[in-house]
Amino acid sequence: MANLAATYGELGQYREAEPLKSSVLKERQKLLGDDHPATLLAMANLAVTYGHLGRYREAETLQISVLKERQKLLGDDHPATLLAMANLAATYGQLGRYREAEPLESSVLKERQKLLGDDHPATLLAMANLAVTYGQLGRYREAEPLQMSVLKERQKLLGDDHPDTLTAMANLAVTYGQLGRYREAEPLKVSVLKECQKLLGDDHPDTLRAMANLAATYGQLGRYREAEPLEISVLKERQKLLGDDHPATLLAMANLAVTYGELGRYREAEPLEISVLKERQKLLGDDHPATLLAMANLAVTYGELGRYREAEPLEISVLKERQKLLGDDHPATLLAMANLAVTYGELGRYREAEPLESSVLKERQKLLGDDHPDTLTAMANLAVTYGQLGRYREAEPLKVSVLKECQKLLGDDHPDTLRAMANLAVTYGQLGRYREAEPLEISVLKERQKLLGDDHPDTLRAMANLAATYGKLGRYREAEPLEVSVLKERQKLLGDDHPATLLAMANLAATALEVSVLKERRKLLGDDHPATLLAMANLAVTYGELGRHREAEPLESSVLKERQKLLGDDHPATLSAMANLAITFYRTSRHQEAENLQLQVVAKRRDVLGADHPDTLQAAEDLKATQDALDKDKDSERSVKRIFKLFSRLKFSPSKR
Numbered sequence: 001m002a003n004l005a006a007t008y009g010e011l012g013q014y015r016e017a018e019p020l021k022s023s024v025l026k027e028r029q030k031l032l033g034d035d036h037p038a039t040l041l042a043m044a045n046l047a048v049t050y051g052h053l054g055r056y057r058e059a060e061t062l063q064i065s066v067l068k069e070r071q072k073l074l075g076d077d078h079p080a081t082l083l084a085m086a087n088l089a090a091t092y093g094q095l096g097r098y099r100e101a102e103p104l105e106s107s108v109l110k111e112r113q114k115l116l117g118d119d120h121p122a123t124l125l126a127m128a129n130l131a132v133t134y135g136q137l138g139r140y141r142e143a144e145p146l147q148m149s150v151l152k153e154r155q156k157l158l159g160d161d162h163p164d165t166l167t168a169m170a171n172l173a174v175t176y177g178q179l180g181r182y183r184e185a186e187p188l189k190v191s192v193l194k195e196c197q198k199l200l201g202d203d204h205p206d207t208l209r210a211m212a213n214l215a216a217t218y219g220q221l222g223r224y225r226e227a228e229p230l231e232i233s234v235l236k237e238r239q240k241l242l243g244d245d246h247p248a249t250l251l252a253m254a255n256l257a258v259t260y261g262e263l264g265r266y267r268e269a270e271p272l273e274i275s276v277l278k279e280r281q282k283l284l285g286d287d288h289p290a291t292l293l294a295m296a297n298l299a300v301t302y303g304e305l306g307r308y309r310e311a312e313p314l315e316i317s318v319l320k321e322r323q324k325l326l327g328d329d330h331p332a333t334l335l336a337m338a339n340l341a342v343t344y345g346e347l348g349r350y351r352e353a354e355p356l357e358s359s360v361l362k363e364r365q366k367l368l369g370d371d372h373p374d375t376l377t378a379m380a381n382l383a384v385t386y387g388q389l390g391r392y393r394e395a396e397p398l399k400v401s402v403l404k405e406c407q408k409l410l411g412d413d414h415p416d417t418l419r420a421m422a423n424l425a426v427t428y429g430q431l432g433r434y435r436e437a438e439p440l441e442i443s444v445l446k447e448r449q450k451l452l453g454d455d456h457p458d459t460l461r462a463m464a465n466l467a468a469t470y471g472k473l474g475r476y477r478e479a480e481p482l483e484v485s486v487l488k489e490r491q492k493l494l495g496d497d498h499p500a501t502l503l504a505m506a507n508l509a510a511t512a513l514e515v516s517v518l519k520e521r522r523k524l525l526g527d528d529h530p531a532t533l534l535a536m537a538n539l540a541v542t543y544g545e546l547g548r549h550r551e552a553e554p555l556e557s558s559v560l561k562e563r564q565k566l567l568g569d570d571h572p573a574t575l576s577a578m579a580n581l582a583i584t585f586y587r588t589s590r591h592q593e594a595e596n597l598q599l600q601v602v603a604k605r606r607d608v609l610g611a612d613h614p615d616t617l618q619a620a621e622d623l624k625a626t627q628d629a630l631d632k633d634k635d636s637e638r639s640v641k642r643i644f645k646l647f648s649r650l651k652f653s654p655s656k657r
Contacts, residue, residue: 014052014242021046035069037080044087052205054247054283056094063088077115079122082108086126089133094247096289096325098136105130119157121164124150128171138331138367140178147172161199163206166192170213178331180373180409182220189214203241205248208234212255220373222415222451224262231256245283247290250276254294257301262415264457264493266304273298287325289332292318296336299343304457306498308346308525315340329367331374334360338381345381348530348566350388357382371409373416376402380423388530390572390608392430399424413451415458418444422462425469430572432614434472441466455489457500464504483507496520515539528566530573533559537577540584549588556581570604572615579619582626591629598623 025042032039047062067084074081089104109126116123131146151168158165173188193214196207215230235252242249257272277294284291299314319336326333341356361378368375383398403424406417422444428437445462452459467482487504494501497520518539521532540555560577567574579601585594602623605616 014049018046018049018053021049035073037073040066040069040073040080040084044084047087047091051091051094053242054245056091056284059091060088060095063091077111079112079115082111082115082122082126086129090129093133093136095284096287098133098326101133102130102137105133119153121154121157124153124157124168125164128168131175132171135175135178137326138329140175140368143175144172144179147175161195163196163199166195166199166210167206170210173217174213177217177220180368180371182217182410185217186214186221189217203237205241208237208241208248208252212252215255215259219259219262221410222413224259224452227259228256228263231259245279247280247283250279250283250294251290254297258297261297261301261304263452264455266301266494269301270298270305273301287321289322289325292321292325292336293332296339300339303339303343303346305494306500308343311343312340312347315343329363331364331367334363334367334378335374338378341385342381345385345388347525348528350385350567353385354382354389357385371405373406373409376405376409376416376420380420383427384423387427387430390567390570392427392572392609395427396424396431399427413447415451418447418451418458418462422465425465429465429469429472431609434469437469438466438473441469455493457490457493460486460489460493460500460504464507467507497523528562530566533562533566533573533577537580541580544580544584544587549584553581553584553588556584570608572605572608575601575604575608575615575619579622583622586622586626586629589629591626591633594626595623595630598626 021042025039025046028036028039028042043062044066047059047066050056050059050062063084067081067088070078070081070084085104086108089101089108092098092101092104105126109123109130112120112123112126127146128150131143131150134140134143134146147168151165151172154162154165154168169188170192173185173192176182176185176188189210193207193210196204196210200207211230212234215227215234218224218227218230231252235249235256238246238249238252253272254276257269257276260266260269260272273294277291277298280288280291280294295314296318299311299318302308302311302314315336319333319340322330322333322336337356338360341353341360344350344353344356357378361375361382364372364375364378379398380402383395383402386392386395386398399420403417403420406414406420410417421440425437425440425444428434428440441462445459445466448456448459448462463482464486467479467486470476470479470482483504486507487501490498490501490504518532518535521529521535525532536555537559540552540559543549543552543555556577560574560581563571563574563577578597582594582597582601585591585597598619601619602616605613605619609616
């Protein structure tokens with residue numbers, strides 16, 4: 001019975017193995033007693049099967065018993081005791097308790113090196129396990145040399161195509177991915193998958209793991225369309241082999257959902273992520289790293305769907321739990337902090353976002369180095385926040401650095417490189433350097449169309465950015481068809497009430513559309529959100545162009561007050577609001593009120609944007625027009641006074657008719 005159970009285990013048929021192993025354990029307990037070596041072996045085997053079935057808490061209880069009994073019976077350094085220690089450490093890892101796993105694995109490695117030598121298979125397994133735990137703790141640089149040693153020794157000892165050699169190769173490839181060296185990871189993962197398929201068959205758990213790992217690398221390289229069919233295959237096979245609620249099945253579902261998100265198919269991602277979160281909460285508990293990852297992924301999808309208020313509480317929970325479980329400087333904690341900062345940015349709370357992003361950048365530089373993709377993402381996020389805070393000059397050098405590093409590390413056509421290019425173009429636009437922005441935006445649009453397709457959210461964003469630049473350059477005929485396309489695609493993909501759809505509607509800018517945009521943004525984001533205020537400002541500008549100045553003025557006053565409160569007096573968006581209100585005052589002949597505002601706008605824009613920025617020059621021009629009008633008012637007033645003086649001398653006043 002024990003042999004048949006072992007065979008089922010080797011074939012990955014853990015459900016068939018479990019009842020057999022339970023029977024073996026019960027019989028041995030009855031026949032030999034609880035502390036007999038053969039009983040302990042049966043207990044250890046059943047615990048391993050529980051682990052394969054994702055029942056880690058049941059496995060832990062058994063493994064603690066096995067370890068204690070073997071220490072008592074055989075001593076701390078006996079091979080069987082060390083195996084029990086290694087198994088318990090592996091279960092701690094599955095439960096996300098990496099800090100408890102590490103000292104056990106270090107002990108196992110030291111004892112095996114002493115007892116069996118450096119190149120014994122059991123020593124190499126201990127080294128591999130410790131390396132995996134280092135990876136889980138974010139200590140990728142400590143993991144890499146261990147994994148290289150394991151791979152070399154196994155190739156020498158077992159050959160290139162042995163399952164243990166392939167596992168070593170796969171683990172090293174995962175570490176390369178964690179270190180941002182995706183191009184080094186890919187050929188290793190392709191080799192592992194091919195060998196597993198040849199050796200074990202397409203539906204073996206190790207083959208499916210290899211397929212999932214390769215799909216992850218395709219995702220990291222921005223090749224989402226190549227990742228998707230692999231992930232669908234992995235999910236289907238795991239559902240068939242392990243059931244819908246097995247941790248490995250849930251991981252496959254989560255990975256597919258992430259890929260749907262990267263492909264802009266957020267509505268397909270959401271139900272998968274909700275399922276994963278519910279199952280993990282039930283199976284692993286609320287504070288397990290895998291549960292927190294599911295929560296974080298769902299929050300990101302809510303953000304992409306414009307549901308920032310639903311995303312925020314999830315992200316706060318993830319951050320708090322990861323700080324408690326993994327520490328402040330763990331890569332997963334930093335990712336949670338970065339995600340929360342992005343959500344604060346989307347909610348217009350840029351001042352809350354900035355310190356979080358600064359912390360993430362510093363920690364990632366320390367932990368991963370300046371050129372790691374995650375460090376570059378942190379730098380890019382901080383630069384975007386600087387832009388939102390109107391600190392364009394601080395944003396530019398960061399964005400230039402990010403673009404150069406991404407081109408060097410990932411290539412010109414990687415999604416992260418294109419994002420860096422798009423971000424730099426935005427800053428050029430904010431600095432009034434539209435001609436420098438245009439070629440970057442054209443490149444981004446072409447590459448995204450090629451890589452992601454015409455209807456991907458990132459492609460549409462690139463199209464919208466290029467249209468905005470054409471508008472700034474006065475090339476409205478080139479801008480309009482792009483804006484129409486963006487609006488149609490976003491309505492189809494995201495729905496009429498998504499923030500990105502509303503932005504497209506606002507950019508197209510007919511009055512009826514602008515009224516709709518304002519209503520929807522108020523409903524979705526609240527009255528004081530930056531996007532709501534932009535819609536209000538745009539509608540006011542349109543009212544002004546139509547000569548409906550009395551309708552424009554209260555909107556512009558509200559925008560100015562809210563932006564002063566939200567962004568501060570010298571933020572470029574606040575200054576735009578001030579300039580717009582001044583124009584309305586000018587048009588309604590309230591020249592003195594207009595001048596008071598325009599003097600502030602000119603002075604602040606000089607400080608913030610520079611004397612030669614187009615917005616500064618426009619403000620100076622507007623001020624001159626207002627001052628000319630004031631001079632005319634004074635001349636007119638002086639003329640009226642002279643006429644009244646003349647009439648008073650003549651002893652009569654002008655007739656009243």
